Amino acid sequence: MNQPILPGSAPSGDNDQADGVDPQSVSRRDFMVAAGTVAGAVAVGVPAMSVAATDPDMARAPRVQRVGLTVNGVRRDLSIDARQSLLDVLRENLQLTGTKKGCNQGACGACTVLVNGRRIVSCLALAALYDGADVQTIEGLASGDTLHPLQAAFIDHEGFQCGFCTSGQIMSGVACIIEGHARSPREVQYWMSGNICRCGAYRGITAAIAEVGAKGAAS
Ligand code: FES
Ligand code: FES
Numbered sequence: 001m002n003q004p005i006l007p008g009s010a011p012s013g014d015n016d017q018a019d020g021v022d023p024q025s026v027s028r029r030d031f032m033v034a035a036g037t038v039a040g041a042v043a044v045g046v047p048a049m050s051v052a053a054t055d056p057d058m059a060r061a062p063r064v065q066r067v068g069l070t071v072n073g074v075r076r077d078l079s080i081d082a083r084q085s086l087l088d089v090l091r092e093n094l095q096l097t098g099t100k101k102g103c104n105q106g107a108c109g110a111c112t113v114l115v116n117g118r119r120i121v122s123c124l125a126l127a128a129l130y131d132g133a134d135v136q137t138i139e140g141l142a143s144g145d146t147l148h149p150l151q152a153a154f155i156d157h158e159g160f161q162c163g164f165c166t167s168g169q170i171m172s173g174v175a176c177i178i179e180g181h182a183r184s185p186r187e188v189q190y191w192m193s194g195n196i197c198r199c200g201a202y203r204g205i206t207a208a209i210a211e212v213g214a215k216g217a218a219s
Contacts, residue, residue: 067131071096072140080127087111087122090137098138098167102196109195112168112175113137119175121194138167141174149215150174153208161199169195173209182213 062081069076071094080089087104090096090113099122102110106124113122114136141148150173153159160166172195176182181191188209189202197205 065128067128069127069130069132070134072136082128084127085123086113086115086120086125086127086130086135089127090122090135096137096139099171100164100167102164102168107196108165108168109172110165110168112172112195114171114175117175117178119172136171138171141170148174150177150208150212153212154204157204157208157211159201159204159208160197161201165195165197165199169197169205173205173212176209177213177216182209185210188213 063083064079065082067078067080067089069078069089071090076094078089078093080093084093087099087101090099091101099113100110101123102108104111104123106121109121111121111123112119114120115122115125115130115133117134141151147155148170150170154166154170159169169192172192173182173188176188176191179191182188185206188206192205192209195205
């Protein structure tokens with residue numbers, strides 16, 4: 001019966017009889033399988049022996065984590081699955097569905113929110129790592145019934161068609177202006193290149209951001 005492979009017992013070179021390895025008990029194939037398991041465990045920070053003993057059902061079970069976020073000025077203390085993205089916490093735990101899930105892999109910008117004043121794609125942000133952060137979403141942009149200047153500019157310039165990308169475009173646009181990257185349409189195009197609009201409403205999007213950027217009215 002095979003013995004468990006422990007760190008430090010790896011064979012060297014092509015010699016299966018290297019120190020600490022009994023060739024009768026550990027084949028080269030067994031070693032490669034075990035080494036792969038250990039490497040994967042180390043990569044995700046899990047002790048190797050616990051991976052070997054992991055029950056598949058336990059692996060799927062949520063690991064509850066406490067996290068505190070200030071979202072649109074309101075403190076929220078949450079119990080989340082430690083594997084949740086910030087996007088999923090916003091949409092599923094807080095029902096703030098204005099932030100959209102497009103690609104869910106950092107490629108489209110639909111999920112853009114501001115965290116501590118900087119724009120990020122929330123689908124790639126592990127919520128557990130943002131304990132104590134200040135998060136602003138599209139729902140927190142207007143002041144009561146008064147739209148943020150960039151929201152109003154998107155309407156004036158018809159910077160949308162279906163609207164799916166719009167919250168991400170506006171949040172990214174707000175950051176773009178704050179960063180000082182909205183001084184011309186060309187500059188806006190460059191610094192907004194991470195936000196995709198499948199409807200191709202780029203002309204209006206660019207005009208809206210450049211107009212508000214020229215006025216310096218992002219916040
Ligand atoms: Fe996050 Fe596309 S949903 S970048
Ligand atoms: Fe439809 Fe941008 S308005 S994807």
